Amino acid sequence: MQISPPPGDPAPLGATSEVGRLSTVVLHRPGAELRRLTPRNNDQLLFDGVPWVARAQEEHDAFAQALRDRGVEVLHLDALLADVMALPEARTSLIAAAVDDPRLGATLRHATTAHLSGLAPADLAATLIAGLAHDELRGGRGLAYQVMERGDFVVPPLPNLLFTRDSSVWVGDQVAVTSLAMPARHRESTITAAVYAHHPRFSGAEQLYGSELEHLEGGDVLLLAAGVVAVGVGERTTPGGAERLARRVFARGLAHTVLVVPIAQERAMMHLDTICTMVDVDAVVMYPAVADHLQAWTVTAGEQLPDDDDTTELSVTGPQPFLVAAAAAMGIDRLRVIDTGLDPVTAEREQWDDGNNTLALAPRLAVAYERNTVTNAALEAAGIEVVPIAGSELGSGRGGPRCMSCPVRREPL
Ligand SMILES: NC(=[NH2+])NCCC[C@H](N)C(=O)O
Numbered sequence: 001m002q003i004s005p006p007p008g009d010p011a012p013l014g015a016t017s018e019v020g021r022l023s024t025v026v027l028h029r030p031g032a033e034l035r036r037l038t039p040r041n042n043d044q045l046l047f048d049g050v051p052w053v054a055r056a057q058e059e060h061d062a063f064a065q066a067l068r069d070r071g072v073e074v075l076h077l078d079a080l081l082a083d084v085m086a087l088p089e090a091r092t093s094l095i096a097a098a099v100d101d102p103r104l105g106a107t108l109r110h111a112t113t114a115h116l117s118g119l120a121p122a123d124l125a126a127t128l129i130a131g132l133a134h135d136e137l138r139g140g141r142g143l144a145y146q147v148m149e150r151g152d153f154v155v156p157p158l159p160n161l162l163f164t165r166d167s168s169v170w171v172g173d174q175v176a177v178t179s180l181a182m183p184a185r186h187r188e189s190t191i192t193a194a195v196y197a198h199h200p201r202f203s204g205a206e207q208l209y210g211s212e213l214e215h216l217e218g219g220d221v222l223l224l225a226a227g228v229v230a231v232g233v234g235e236r237t238t239p240g241g242a243e244r245l246a247r248r249v250f251a252r253g254l255a256h257t258v259l260v261v262p263i264a265q266e267r268a269m270m271h272l273d274t275i276c277t278m279v280d281v282d283a284v285v286m287y288p289a290v291a292d293h294l295q296a297w298t299v300t301a302g303e304q305l306p307d308d309d310d311t312t313e314l315s316v317t318g319p320q321p322f323l324v325a326a327a328a329a330m331g332i333d334r335l336r337v338i339d340t341g342l343d344p345v346t347a348e349r350e351q352w353d354d355g356n357n358t359l360a361l362a363p364r365l366a367v368a369y370e371r372n373t374v375t376n377a378a379l380e381a382a383g384i385e386v387v388p389i390a391g392s393e394l395g396s397g398r399g400g401p402r403c404m405s406c407p408v409r410r411e412p413l
Pocket of ligand 1: 165219220270274397398402403
């Protein structure tokens with residue numbers, strides 16, 4: 001076991017805010033899966049370029065170290081996965097997910113299953129993440145295998161596993177394994193599901209959602225305050241996903257209000273956390289071009305039928321301006337807004353480079369990409385201490401410090 005449970009009686013897992021002191025986080029250090037990116041496949045694999053992998057790893061190591069320096073325990077997803085790949089049940093389900101692809105056909109599916117089943121736990125974990133190229137499958141057979149291009153993948157790689165925010169999200173003491181919208185990311189949540197179900201670090205954690213349900217991605221989920229959850233709906237999370245999550249958090253007593261926030265269906269704003277993240281109990285950094293138009297539907301619980309998560313009546317009001325709805329739900333006078341950039345062009349550039357995508361380590365202490373100098377200066381001027389990290393290569397997948405982290409334990413405020 002690479003990652004053992006902490007000794008004694010540790011603080012419970014979970015998070016009720018975006019800004020409570022961060023104590024444990026799951027990251028994924030990018031590896032061989034990033035070396036799979038080429039100019040021919042990068043669009044489909046959701047990267048805007050072909051990263052320099054060694055530099056991306058250096059940047060990621062510095063990110064992890066910056067967190068550790070501030071007392072955060074960093075867990076690595078590949079190590080958690082390698083641990084659970086020693087367990088027959090977890091192996092079987094992830095191998096099945098890896099070959100559940102109509103491109104393969106029965107013969108190649110069999111050969112691939114046999115190959116994966118023969119791998120030692122750490123090798124299987126590595127292969128599930130990096131994928132399996134045509135020429136790496138010795139003993140490949142079948143029509144599909146013969147016709148397949150040499151550069152193609154029998155099992156496609158998962159370069160976006162780097163963005164651990166999206167494949168699971170904790171709401172209170174329960175974890176939602178999400179349902180990722182883009183085909184290139186679908187398999188990621190089979191990995192998080194196996195880790196949460198089988199790893200002793202998470203034993204007893206109740207699962208709130210599932211990869212088979214309506215699309216929902218963690219980057220769209222913001223814990224505005226204890227009991228108040230904002231869910232962006234757009235390119236990734238669907239209104240149906242927000243509805244299902246709302247019913248479940250109400251039924252389980254994890255929240256009293258869910259704000260459903262429509263966002264533009266475009267790459268620059270794929271998740272709510274690309275335009276808005278929290279940096280204090282009552283402050284957000286936000287893209288000014290949308291700050292005033294963003295609307296929210298306020299969803300609260302109506303009658304709940306006993307023993308069923310999915311039948312709670314929902315009461316829906318709105319829409320009204322997001323900032324107004326958020327302050328009302330949070331029980332504060334006003335949500336303070338710090339702008340990305342100063343002028344519209346700088347704002348657009350810094351939004352694109354994840355200037356909005358900060359990771360709070362505590363109230364008024366946030367990790368941000370160093371390149372977004374204007375936004376970071378605005379944060380400092382507003383009393384937010386910025387922990388700057390390099391992200392020239394990491395950012396080529398369009399994700400910042402928040403996207404690259406899944407908080408599993410934050411202290412309550
Ligand atoms: N929470 C986030 N904003 N995640 C960013 C994910 C970026 C990734 N390349 C994708 O397109 O899915």
